[in-house]
Structures are given as C-alpha cells and as structure tokens.
Amino acid sequence: MHATPKTTGPASPGKLLYAQSGGVTAVINATAAAVIETCRKHKVTVYAARNGILGALREDLIDTTKETPAAIRGLAHTPGGAFGSCRVKLKSLEDDRAKYERLIEVFRAHDIRWFLYNGGNDSADTALKLSRLGKTMGYDIRCIGVPKTVDNDLAVTDCCPGFGSVAKYTAVSLRECALDVMSMMDTSTKVFVMEVMGRHAGWIAASAGLAGEGSDDAPHIILFPELEFDPEKFRARVRETVDRVGCCVIAASEGIKYADGKFVADAHAGTDAFGHTQLGGVAPALAGMVRDKLKLKTHWAMPDYLQRSARHIASKTDLDQALAVGKAAVELALAGENAVMPVIARTSDSPYRWKIQTAKLDKIANREKKLPRAFVSKDGFHITAAARKYLSPLIRGEAPPPYDRNGLPEYVTLKNTAVKKKLSVFAM
Amino acid sequence: MHATPKTTGPASPGKLLYAQSGGVTAVINATAAAVIETCRKHKVTVYAARNGILGALREDLIDTTKETPAAIRGLAHTPGGAFGSCRVKLKSLEDDRAKYERLIEVFRAHDIRWFLYNGGNDSADTALKLSRLGKTMGYDIRCIGVPKTVDNDLAVTDCCPGFGSVAKYTAVSLRECALDVMSMMDTSTKVFVMEVMGRHAGWIAASAGLAGEGSDDAPHIILFPELEFDPEKFRARVRETVDRVGCCVIAASEGIKYADGKFVADAHAGTDAFGHTQLGGVAPALAGMVRDKLKLKTHWAMPDYLQRSARHIASKTDLDQALAVGKAAVELALAGENAVMPVIARTSDSPYRWKIQTAKLDKIANREKKLPRAFVSKDGFHITAAARKYLSPLIRGEAPPPYDRNGLPEYVTLKNTAVKKKLSVFAM
Numbered sequence: 042m043h044a045t046p047k048t049t050g051p052a053s054p055g056k057l058l059y060a061q062s063g064g065v066t067a068v069i070n071a072t073a074a075a076v077i078e079t080c081r082k083h084k085v086t087v088y089a090a091r092n093g094i095l096g097a098l099r100e101d102l103i104d105t106t107k108e109t110p111a112a113i114r115g116l117a118h119t120p121g122g123a124f125g126s127c128r129v130k131l132k133s134l135e136d137d138r139a140k141y142e143r144l145i146e147v148f149r150a151h152d153i154r155w156f157l158y159n160g161g162n163d164s165a166d167t168a169l170k171l172s173r174l175g176k177t178m179g180y181d182i183r184c185i186g187v188p189k190t191v192d193n194d195l196a197v198t199d200c201c202p203g204f205g206s207v208a209k210y211t212a213v214s215l216r217e218c219a220l221d222v223m224s225m226m227d228t229s230t231k232v233f234v235m236e237v238m239g240r241h242a243g244w245i246a247a248s249a250g251l252a253g254e255g256s257d258d259a260p261h262i263i264l265f266p267e268l269e270f271d272p273e274k275f276r277a278r279v280r281e282t283v284d285r286v287g288c289c290v291i292a293a294s295e296g297i298k299y300a301d302g303k304f305v306a307d308a309h310a311g312t313d314a315f316g317h318t319q320l321g322g323v324a325p326a327l328a329g330m331v332r333d334k335l336k337l338k339t340h341w342a343m344p345d346y347l348q349r350s351a352r353h354i355a356s357k358t359d360l361d362q363a364l365a366v367g368k369a370a371v372e373l374a375l376a377g378e379n380a381v382m383p384v385i386a387r388t389s390d391s392p393y394r395w396k397i398q399t400a401k402l403d404k405i406a407n408r409e410k411k412l413p414r415a416f417v418s419k420d421g422f423h424i425t426a427a428a429r430k431y432l433s434p435l436i437r438g439e440a441p442p443p444y445d446r447n448g449l450p451e452y453v454t455l456k457n458t459a460v461k462k463k464l465s466v467f468a469m
Numbered sequence: 470m471h472a473t474p475k476t477t478g479p480a481s482p483g484k485l486l487y488a489q490s491g492g493v494t495a496v497i498n499a500t501a502a503a504v505i506e507t508c509r510k511h512k513v514t515v516y517a518a519r520n521g522i523l524g525a526l527r528e529d530l531i532d533t534t535k536e537t538p539a540a541i542r543g544l545a546h547t548p549g550g551a552f553g554s555c556r557v558k559l560k561s562l563e564d565d566r567a568k569y570e571r572l573i574e575v576f577r578a579h580d581i582r583w584f585l586y587n588g589g590n591d592s593a594d595t596a597l598k599l600s601r602l603g604k605t606m607g608y609d610i611r612c613i614g615v616p617k618t619v620d621n622d623l624a625v626t627d628c629c630p631g632f633g634s635v636a637k638y639t640a641v642s643l644r645e646c647a648l649d650v651m652s653m654m655d656t657s658t659k660v661f662v663m664e665v666m667g668r669h670a671g672w673i674a675a676s677a678g679l680a681g682e683g684s685d686d687a688p689h690i691i692l693f694p695e696l697e698f699d700p701e702k703f704r705a706r707v708r709e710t711v712d713r714v715g716c717c718v719i720a721a722s723e724g725i726k727y728a729d730g731k732f733v734a735d736a737h738a739g740t741d742a743f744g745h746t747q748l749g750g751v752a753p754a755l756a757g758m759v760r761d762k763l764k765l766k767t768h769w770a771m772p773d774y775l776q777r778s779a780r781h782i783a784s785k786t787d788l789d790q791a792l793a794v795g796k797a798a799v800e801l802a803l804a805g806e807n808a809v810m811p812v813i814a815r816t817s818d819s820p821y822r823w824k825i826q827t828a829k830l831d832k833i834a835n836r837e838k839k840l841p842r843a844f845v846s847k848d849g850f851h852i853t854a855a856a857r858k859y860l861s862p863l864i865r866g867e868a869p870p871p872y873d874r875n876g877l878p879e880y881v882t883l884k885n886t887a888v889k890k891k892l893s894v895f896a897m
Binding site for chain 1: 489492493495520523547548549550551553554555556557637640641642644645646648649650651652653655656657658661663679680750753768769770771772773774775777778779780781782784785786861864865866867869872874875876877878880
C-alpha cells in the first residue's frame with residue numbers, strides 16, 4: 042500500500058474522484074478495482090463519492106487508501122456498487138447553477154483534479170457538463186466517463202461493460218429452464234415466459250436467443266421493445282409452436298409496447314380485490330393472455346435484479362472489458378484528457394478481438410443505441426445470424442468468484458471510511 | 470458399452486426400468502446417470518420410461534443402451550429430466566385396476582424385473598403400490614423409490630437430492646441482489662422481495678437465510694408457509710428495517726397464507742382491465758402492499774423454474790448425494806430388496822458426514838416433512854442457529870458444468886431411442 046501524499050495548493054498532484062451511477066452491474070466493481078489499482082501504481086489518491094454524484098454534492102467522500110490491496114482485488118469479483126450509486130441527473134448549468142458551484146467547492150476543498158463517472162448515457166451527460174466547468178466556471182477539472190450499463194445502449198462503443206454478464210446469465214438461465222419445461226410439457230407447463238430487462242433496447246432479450254441453436258430450440262419466441270407487440274400474432278405463434286414442439290419458451294423484454302405506445306406491463310397493471318396496486322410485469326401479463334385465450338398451462342419468471350447482479354455467472358469477456366475501461370480511464374485522466382470516455386472497439390469477429398479507443402463524451406451523452414433491425418428475424422420473433430455473430434463473443438469465458446468453505450461466494454464489503462468534511466452542509 | 474442380452478422367460482436376468490417423476494431438479498439427471506452407470510457395471514439393461522409412469526402405461530420405453538458412455542457422463546451435469554417427467558398419481562388398486570394390469574402387461578412384455586421411481590412423496594406412493602403387485606397380482610417386480618425433490622419435504626431422509634442445489638441458488642442469488650439493493654437504496658428501491666418455491670414447506674425460504682450472517686445482513690425478513698402471514702406485523706417489520714438498515718430484502722415462500730388459510734398469492738390474483746387473469750405471485754402481492762401502505766419504492770423477483778434448473782450453481786454436496794442414491798437404488802434392487810428407498814443419513818454436523826441408509830417406502834409415501842418450528846426464530850421472520858447448522862453443509866462445494874467455447878454450459882441431449890412396442894395401444 043502506498044501512503045497518501047499530504048497535498049495542498051495547486052502545485053500538488055491532486056486527487057482523483059471516482060463515482061458509480063445508475064443501475065449497478067455484476068462487473069462495475071471490477072472497473073472500480075481497476076481504477077484504484079491503476080491510480081495506486083501512479084501514486085494518485087482515489088476518493089470515491091458515496092452514492093454517485095450525490096456524495097460529491099454532500100461532501101460525502103470515501104478514502105479508498107484505507108482499503109487493503111486484498112479488499113480492492115476482491116472488489117473485482119463483487120457485484121453491486123461498492124460505493125453506492127444513485128439515480129440523479131444534473132440539469133443544465135443555468136438550471137442547476139447552485140449544484141455546480143457546490144461541486145466546485147467540494148472539488149477545491151479536497152483538491153479533486155480528476156473526476157471519473159462510471160455509468161450510462163445519463164451519467165455521460167453529467168460528466169460532459171462537469172468537464173466544461175473549467176471553461177465556464179474557472180475550475181480546472183478533467184472529467185472522464187467510464188462505460189457501464191446492462192442495457193448495452195451506449196453509442197460509439199461496440200458493447201458496454203455489464204452487458205456481457207447479464208447476457209450470459211440470460212442465455213444460461215433460459216437454456217436451463219427450457220430443459221425443465223421440456224421435461225414436464227406432457228402433463229404440466231406448456232408455455233413459459235421469462236421477462237428480461239431492457240425498457241427501450243432489446244439487447245438483453247436478444248441475448249436469450251443464444252440459448253438455442255436449432256430451429257426448434259428454446260427460446261421459441263423473443264419479444265423486443267423495438268417492435269410493436271401484436272397480441273394476435275403472438276398468440277398464433279405460441280399456438281403453432283406448442284403444436285409443433287410441444288411447448289413454447291418465450292423471452293420477453295420488460296419494455297414491449299402495444300401499437301398505441303402503451304407498455305404491455307402498464308396496460309395490465311391494476312388493483313386486486315383488496316384495492317392494492319398490482320405491480321405488473323410483462324411475464325404475468327403474457328402468461329395471463331396465453332392461459333385465458335389458448336387454455337394452456339403457463340409459468341413465468343421475472344429474475345429482476347438477480348440478472349444484473351449475478352456475478353457468479355459473469356462473462357470473462359465482460360470482466361476483462363470492465364477492468365480495461367477502468368485502467369484506460371485513469372490513464373486518459375492522468376494524460377490530461379477531458380470530456381472523453383474509453384470505449385470498446387471490435388477489431389475482429391472470429392477470432393474475437395477488441396481494443397480500447399477514446400470517444401468524445403458529446404457523441405455518447407443522452408444517445409441510445411437500439412437493437413438494429415438486421416439483428417431481428419423477418420417475422421420479428423427471433424435473432425438473426427448477424428446478431429449471433431455480434432452477441433456470442435460477449436458471453437464467452439467464465440470468471441467465477443472464489444467461494445468460502447460454506448459454499449457461498451466471497452464478496453467483499455469495503456470499510457468505506459469517510460473523508461473528514463471541510464465544508465458546511467449543502468441544502469438540496 | 471455392453472451388449473443387451475437377448476432374454477426371454479423367468480430365468481433371464483431381466484431389465485431395470487427407471488422413471489423420473491414430478492417437478493425436475495438440477496441434479497435428478499445425475500441420479501439417472503448413476504443408475505445407468507451402475508447397471509452397466511452389473512451388465513443389467515436399463516430402460517427408461519418416457520414421461521414417468523405415463524411411459525410405462527403407454528409402453529413408451531427408451532433404450533438407454535443406445536447412449537454412449539460420454540452421453541451418460543454428460544447427463545450427470547445436465548439439469549431437467551432427460552427422459553421426461555410427469556405429474557400423474559396412480560389411485561388405489563381397486564380404483565385403478567386397469568392401469569395396474571396394463572403395467573404388468575408392459576413389464577412382462579419387456580421382461581422388466583426392477584422398477585426405480587425417482588421422485589417425491591407422491592412417487593414414493595406409486596412405487597409402494599407397484600411393489601405390492603407381486604403379492605396382489607402375481608407379477609414379481611422389485612420397486613425401489615429414489616429420492617428427489619427441491620422441496621426437501623420427504624420423511625426419514627435427512628435431506629433430499631435436488632434441495633441443496635436450489636438452496637445454493639437461493640442463498641447466492643439473494644446475497645447478490647442484496648448487494649444491488651444496498652448500492653441503490655439511497656435514491657431507488659428500498660424494499661425488495663424474492664419469491665421462492667415451497668408451497669407447503671419452508672425449506673427453500675429458510676435457505677435464503679444463509680445469504681447473510683450479521684443481524685443487519687439480508688435477508689432481513691423471511692416468510693415461511695408454516696406460519697400464518699400477518700400483514701400488519703409484516704409491514705411493521707419492513708418499516709422498522711428500512712428505518713434501521715436503509716432497505717429491506719425479503720425472501721418469501723410462494724405458499725404463505727393468511728389466517729383464514731387462503732394463499733396470499735391467490736388472494737391477490739384478479740383480472741386486469743382487459744378481463745385477463747392476473748397470474749399473481751406472492752412477490753408482487755407483497756410489493757404492492759408495501760408500496761401502497763408504506764409508500765416505499767419496491768422491486769420483486771420471481772425466479773420460478775430458474776431456481777430448480779440452475780445446474781450452473783449446483784451444490785457439490787447435493788450432486789454427490791444425487792449420484793449416491795442412484796447407485797444405492799440399483800444395488801438395493803439387484804440385492805432383491807422391494808418397497809424401499811435409499812435415504813441420506815447425517816452422521817456428523819461438523820465436519821459434515823453422511824451415508825446412505827435404507828428406508829421402507831411406507832414410512833415415506835404421502836408424508837410431508839415441514840420446517841421444524843425450532844428452525845424459525847421466535848419472531849417468525851428468520852432462521853435460527855439450528856437451521857444454519859442443518860442447512861449450511863447442504864450448499865457446500867461447487868460442481869460447475871463444462872462450458873463450450875461460446876460460453877454456454879454443455880448440456881447433453883440424449884438420443885432417447887424408443888424400444889419397439891409389443892402391445893396394443895392402452896386407452897387411458
């Protein structure tokens with residue numbers, strides 16, 4: 042472990058502030074581990090903001106130098122967000138001026154010279170806004186976005202750290218439960234629906250398609266949020282599949298919509314006999330339709346957070362990329378770059394090869410990369426060979442965590458020692 | 470591979486019929502693999518009934534001698550039921566006489582002398598009835614029950630093959646998603662509900678308790694089907710937990726009931742605005758209650774079949790026991806035993822040691838072993854040290870399947886070659 046140099050004034054090397062933002066993933070902590078380890082190599086102190094940008098606003102900072110090298114190594118195989126994350130978006134400089142001034146006050150008080158924001162397209166927007174503080178408000182801070190999202194919807198980058206692992210979880214789980222359904226279809230469940238994340242983009246739904254290879258393999262139907270959901274066509278396809286295969290296994294994105302633009306999940310929400318809200322989901326809605334109209338026995342699953350925190354079945358490719366963007370982000374910051382993000386560029390499909398490139402944040406902030414139509418089969422119910430070529434390498438390789446003698450993964454909990462506050466409370 | 474001896478008449482060594490019954494598990498195929506491998510060692514031909522007892526009634530038999538040794542080895546790491554299973558219960562000899570006569574006809578036609586039925590307490594009942602055919606109907610068949618159930622509710626045996634793996638899946642998944650919830654609780658989800666299987670017995674719910682060790686670790690609340698569900702007490706505990714810990718992670722059995730005996734899941738089912746059935750679950754019902762009354766942001770997960778087919782996170786202890794009961798069942802059959810089941814006896818907690826013993830089927834058929842009250846904490850919301858001592862060894866050790874170069878588990882599909890029929894169709 043290195044000692045933190047006591048620094049004051051602009052001549053000091055300054056500190057690097059790292060924060061996690063938005064929904065967490067199975068490998069965002071691997072990125073955090075790479076950030077901290079790379080900084081340690083360069084003798085740069087890393088503070089982490091507790092609960093994303095909120096920690097910066099609240100001056101609630103964590104001193105990562107208090108963590109042992111073993112704890113940081115353990116972080117690389119621990120899911121969730123070790124420093125806390127948040128769902129908070131900064132408005133424009135004009136609309137949120139007090140907050141930007143507060144951030145500068147906090148950065149100045151703690152000699153923060155580099156800010157690494159690990160998140161999706163909203164976070165890239167926040168990082169972009171902060172990168173302009175030097176010009177607009179006279180405080181020289183270098184802001185680097187670090188990609189992370191299970192949704193795989195960031196522009197420019199070939200894929201997003203976090204996605205490969207949720208894709209692997211989805212494909213493996215679907216392959217497994219399809220074997221279960223096929224065993225029992227003669228006298229039990231005929232139709233099984235697995236709901237997956239991805240409210241606007243169908244990348245996770247598409248990854249379910251990797252579970253099978255032959256034309257009668259599960260999943261038999263995939264429902265993508267990019268395509269309009271037609272209940273008639275859906276039921277006809279279910280019927281036809283059950284008649285041909287004996288069962289029908291469906292992967293459905295949480296974000297599928299009717300022709301009128303209404304989310305299927307919302308349309309089928311309601312209240313129960315007690316007057317309680319029915320917190321719907323797409324899976325129970327689809328299962329209800331099939332049961333009522335086709336009179337077939339159904340089951341459904343909704344893994345929800347389990348899918349994005351399933352570090353035990355992480356993709357090695359994904360883990361490697363999560364580590365690589367963390368390291369690259371630090372190197373970009375220390376090289377004086379600003380308003381950029383290290384992204385993944387695919388250089389070859391077979392053998393799969395990739396490298397880290399640098400992208401400008403303004404090409405990424407607030408943009409959303411949806412599943413290309415060419416990745417969806419003509420009938421709209423499956424993925425194409427092009428999709429397989431893209432998706433397949435992202436779930437390759439296993440990277441299981443270590444297990445303790447009781448058979449549970451050894452996930453680490455950091456000390457998360459608070460940095461002593463120097464400022465008064467900021468009212469938000 | 471050995472050749473099947475062509476046998477006719479009572480002097481032949483006969484064949485062994487193996488069948489899978491009821492809900493499948495992550496390791497029931499491991500038991501099948503052990504049955505087949507042990508028989509091969511003893512030069513006994515194994516037929517498998519397609520879809521459990523139905524295959525026997527329909528004379529739909531599978532010749533396992535057509536499978537390669539590699540395929541049978543692969544079976545040991547493949548979830549689901551490779552020969553198909555069923556949910557069918559035979560009535561008494563008086564009520565179902567035609568079926569029993571048909572079974573004897575099929576057994577006689579194919580020289581079946583041993584019948585191994587791999588299932589839970591219903592299947593033990595079927596095996597027990599068949600074991601009496603020798604006395605009641607003059608056909609000498611040796612019937613051995615082979616234990617299998619994720620519910621862990623079989624009498625006599627210390628635990629049931631299939632349970633340790635679903636318990637491990639549950640504990641690991643809960644530990645993972647709790648890290649996710651804790652990362653986000655400041656601005657997002659405060660209450661998370663994970664629904665688990667176990668309609669009458671709380672063994673799987675209890676296994677969720679292994680995910681945490683400290684008093685503030687998740688799960689913060691476990692809801693067992695053996696205890697009456699009191700919505701007031703539940704909400705008070707949720708409120709108190711969120712106030713103290715910042716979030717509340719709940720593991721709920723699908724089988725929890727109100728004081729009036731009504732299942733919570735059924736009570737909250739209904740119809741949506743379209744008049745479709747709402748296929749409820751306990752998790753959305755509980756989440757709805759928390760959201761409406763406590764005004765807290767909730768999320769919920771329902772892994773459903775994913776939990777019992779998750780071979781990728783199987784328990785090594787469970788796998789070893791699934792293999793051991795398969796081998797023991799064949800040895801019991803060949804030794805001339807009848808109406809028995811090989812069961813697991815625990816000989817030591819620490820270090821954990823177990824051995825196979827023989828139990829009479831009439832001590833197991835139709836009985837149900839619920840979670841002892843001593844395994845549930847006084848307040849009814851968690852497990853005790855006694856429960857941990859019992860449960861912990863069952864999830865120990867990892868036994869991952871092999872993965873292919875595309876990052877997916879290499880699960881096998883058998884040829885399942887049908888045995889040529891000798892009889893006319895049986896109308897059921």
